[in-house]
Amino acid sequence: MNRTGSLYAPGNSLFHRLDGAVKLVLFMAWTVMTYMFMDLRVFVPMLVVGIALLVTAGIPFRRMAFLFWLMIIFTVLNSIFIVLITPTFATRLTGTDTPVIPLGYNTINSETLFYVLTLSAKYLTLLPITILCIFTTQPSAFAASLNRIGVPYKIAYAVSIALRYIPDLTEEFRSTLNSMQARGMGISKEDGSIAQRIRNLAAVVVPVLQSALHRIDSVTNAMELRGFGTQKRRTWYSGKDMEPLDWTMAVLAVVLLAAGIWLKVQVLRGFWYPFS
Amino acid sequence: MQPIISFQQYGFKYKNQSEPTLKEITLDIYPGEKIWIAGPSGSGKSTLAHCINGLIPFTYGGETSGSLKIAGQNPSESSIFKLSRTVGTILQDQDSQFVGLTVAEDTAFVMENKAMPRPQMKREVAASLNRVDMLEYAEHSPYELSGGQKQSVSLAGVLSTDAEVLLFDEPLANLDPASGRKAMQLIDDIHRQSQKTVIIIEHRVEDVLQQPVDRIVLMNEGRIAAIGTPDEILSSGVLHGFGLRPPLYVDALRYAGVPLEGVSGLRLPQRLDIPDLKEKLDHWCETCGDVSDRKTAAPLLEVKGLNFGYEAEHPVIKDVSLRIGAGEIVALLGNNGAGKSTLSQLITGILKPQSGELRYDGQDIGSWSIRRRGEAIGYVMQNPNRMITQHMIADEVGLGLKARGVPAAEIKRRAEDALKVCGLFPFRNWPVSALSYGQKKRLSIASILVLEPKLILLDEPTAGQDYRHYKEFMDFIASLAGQGIGFLLITHDMYLALEYAVRAVVLSGGRVIAEDAVAQVLSDPAVTEAAHLKETSLSLFAKANGLASPERFVQAFINAEKKGKGHE
Numbered sequence: 104m105n106r107t108g109s110l111y112a113p114g115n116s117l118f119h120r121l122d123g124a125v126k127l128v129l130f131m132a133w134t135v136m137t138y139m140f141m142d143l144r145v146f147v148p149m150l151v152v153g154i155a156l157l158v159t160a161g162i163p164f165r166r167m168a169f170l171f172w173l174m175i176i177f178t179v180l181n182s183i184f185i186v187l188i189t190p191t192f193a194t195r196l197t198g199t200d201t202p203v204i205p206l207g208y209n210t211i212n213s214e215t216l217f218y219v220l221t222l223s224a225k226y227l228t229l230l231p232i233t234i235l236c237i238f239t240t241q242p243s244a245f246a247a248s249l250n251r252i253g254v255p256y257k258i259a260y261a262v263s264i265a266l267r268y269i270p271d272l273t274e275e276f277r278s279t280l281n282s283m284q285a286r287g288m289g290i291s292k293e294d295g296s297i298a299q300r301i302r303n304l305a306a307v308v309v310p311v312l313q314s315a316l317h318r319i320d321s322v323t324n325a326m327e328l329r330g331f332g333t334q335k336r337r338t339w340y341s342g343k344d345m346e347p348l349d350w351t352m353a354v355l356a357v358v359l360l361a362a363g364i365w366l367k368v369q370v371l372r373g374f375w376y377p378f379s
Numbered sequence: 380m381q382p383i384i385s386f387q388q389y390g391f392k393y394k395n396q397s398e399p400t401l402k403e404i405t406l407d408i409y410p411g412e413k414i415w416i417a418g419p420s421g422s423g424k425s426t427l428a429h430c431i432n433g434l435i436p437f438t439y440g441g442e443t444s445g446s447l448k449i450a451g452q453n454p455s456e457s458s459i460f461k462l463s464r465t466v467g468t469i470l471q472d473q474d475s476q477f478v479g480l481t482v483a484e485d486t487a488f489v490m491e492n493k494a495m496p497r498p499q500m501k502r503e504v505a506a507s508l509n510r511v512d513m514l515e516y517a518e519h520s521p522y523e524l525s526g527g528q529k530q531s532v533s534l535a536g537v538l539s540t541d542a543e544v545l546l547f548d549e550p551l552a553n554l555d556p557a558s559g560r561k562a563m564q565l566i567d568d569i570h571r572q573s574q575k576t577v578i579i580i581e582h583r584v585e586d587v588l589q590q591p592v593d594r595i596v597l598m599n600e601g602r603i604a605a606i607g608t609p610d611e612i613l614s615s616g617v618l619h620g621f622g623l624r625p626p627l628y629v630d631a632l633r634y635a636g637v638p639l640e641g642v643s644g645l646r647l648p649q650r651l652d653i654p655d656l657k658e659k660l661d662h663w664c665e666t667c668g669d670v671s672d673r674k675t676a677a678p679l680l681e682v683k684g685l686n687f688g689y690e691a692e693h694p695v696i697k698d699v700s701l702r703i704g705a706g707e708i709v710a711l712l713g714n715n716g717a718g719k720s721t722l723s724q725l726i727t728g729i730l731k732p733q734s735g736e737l738r739y740d741g742q743d744i745g746s747w748s749i750r751r752r753g754e755a756i757g758y759v760m761q762n763p764n765r766m767i768t769q770h771m772i773a774d775e776v777g778l779g780l781k782a783r784g785v786p787a788a789e790i791k792r793r794a795e796d797a798l799k800v801c802g803l804f805p806f807r808n809w810p811v812s813a814l815s816y817g818q819k820k821r822l823s824i825a826s827i828l829v830l831e832p833k834l835i836l837l838d839e840p841t842a843g844q845d846y847r848h849y850k851e852f853m854d855f856i857a858s859l860a861g862q863g864i865g866f867l868l869i870t871h872d873m874y875l876a877l878e879y880a881v882r883a884v885v886l887s888g889g890r891v892i893a894e895d896a897v898a899q900v901l902s903d904p905a906v907t908e909a910a911h912l913k914e915t916s917l918s919l920f921a922k923a924n925g926l927a928s929p930e931r932f933v934q935a936f937i938n939a940e941k942k943g944k945g946h947e
Contacts (some may be wrong), residue, residue, distance in 0.1 A: 138399065167608040211910045243480050267480055270522065279765050281729045283890035285753035286826070287782035293750050313764060321475035328432055330492040333460035338494050340504065
């Protein structure tokens, strides 16, 4: 996280130039597509497109490393558990059973292995688009486009104001915790049992919360004195107007989603297993 | 000429208070004037500001009496937004004021709320930022700016509204001396160029007076106590009576027995036209300006060759050495980012140095845990509210002992001792919320003292307090030092250092650039500039009047202050 509290990584790729609301539409369409299917023939192309977009966006890897590894580890663990706990699960979907690896209490079949592969691809499909949306969107520009698609500006602005003050609060929390630690009420091992350390952590919340409330009060005054919330509408410095590219992408997202629904209903109804 | 702001027999009482906060205020402010409203905390000056910008009655309700007209209108018949087109406010807390994620966005905030079209907004933002010389920072986030720069951005935002009145609520709070001077300069430039009415609410006298003001309005206990030009107010010597501190050289003149009635030009440390002034002052310096013998105290904390960086290639603390003796008050001076707080975290053990040595009472404490160091070296944060976690006073003081498994009877005894030292014993069974800010500050000291440390680090101990509270608190600290506790004051308040510390250590860019008697350090322009400090008005005054020894003049002043002569 950079010090503005947002994860925005500047750049000039296709995704950087897209309007925030259009990105939200794309993201939703992509997610619906992913959840509709259980078919590797859909996921592989999506994954390829996603990775291509991610690579062209030029986000430094170390910025997204945390999210990246979190998703990978989650997917791997998930697969291991499925295979170990229900080694013949996919038989219910395909009606066939091709034993491969004996476990003693049961035998993993190739249907389940393929199922786990498909499921992992499904989860990973979401990874590039999520990273893209988070890292290529300026929070205030996003607030502006939320407002444009009909979200009341007071709510849209909340996104931006939260990002503005979260780093201040974490800094306050950290310094209070430090001073408590010196008094012997910290959260490290020498400060007592786990229960005691949790109690210490909870105690720090009191002054931090108090200061947050105080902060809310003065920020509210500052915003009111500058005329926030008095007019029916407001304009936004950040962000830009919808351009042909944005309309094209929004339409494309809707068309692809419609095509996906048609595919789901007419052709690729269930779990695809090529070897039966 | 019609006044732009006119109070007539005006009074205001907050909704849930029994006594009015403002009483019988009669004040006319004319377009183009530069007015300074001064007064101690609780004098009603902030409430007066709220009445002018519309927070009263729109945010804080209450009862009013008499009349108030702003640009000919009764504010309660207007709205806070309409008022903001007449009165632009710059708040004290630059962080709360700065709501945008970038400089440009924050400047645009008012225009956004007026629903100005984006292309026009971009042009006006650029123009406004240019006026305060911040255009090149347009895309910077608030975390990349200093307090002074944030304030300039706020000013840019207010200037874009074309408000006729600019209201500055404690513009100098949270700024280091050099930024404070720049801020006053910027306010004055804007005032002269735009002919706007400027109202400044402040309690720091000397800093405000670096630029001319037309009238000073002194507030006390909800009333206007005096109105006058700077010369009238300064030469009459009323400031001390209202918990405000006159410029140091004015006090020095008084200590030296120079009569000030009718003297003009006291606003700045400049040459004064008083017969025999040089002779009188030189004589005073000669008789009173001796440096009191500094007894070398046994070293309590020794820092030797400390190096630290969050990343090895960017050290933030470079080869820092310093020493604090038992019962000594040492000031750690330096601008924001000089490494003051990093150094204090190294001393308390929150950060581990890459190299160097820390000795406490002769022992190497490099391997001591934070907790163990906490029993030897206490750390007191700037804002006591951020340290207090308990509901009852006695519990708060006993907390550190409880965490160390000390028996209840001993906790009680030691907590009561600490409360007695801090003058809070009568309140031991009270809830914390019943205490004033100054008392909470003492409570935070008590809860550290109870662990019986021999050294205490005080982070900005006097920030945001008016002169009376400042003096009360620091006299208390000095009395603790008299009992043998060493103090390290982490501050950018040079007067605090000048009056209370025996030595100053000046950090700049992570290095110690000076370590000497405070008067010496603050008379060295190279050091003061590097550390964003200012040369003291005392030495500037001494030089302007051709005194034989500016250093002796500073020292004579400090000696006179220490004797407690003069005040009250």
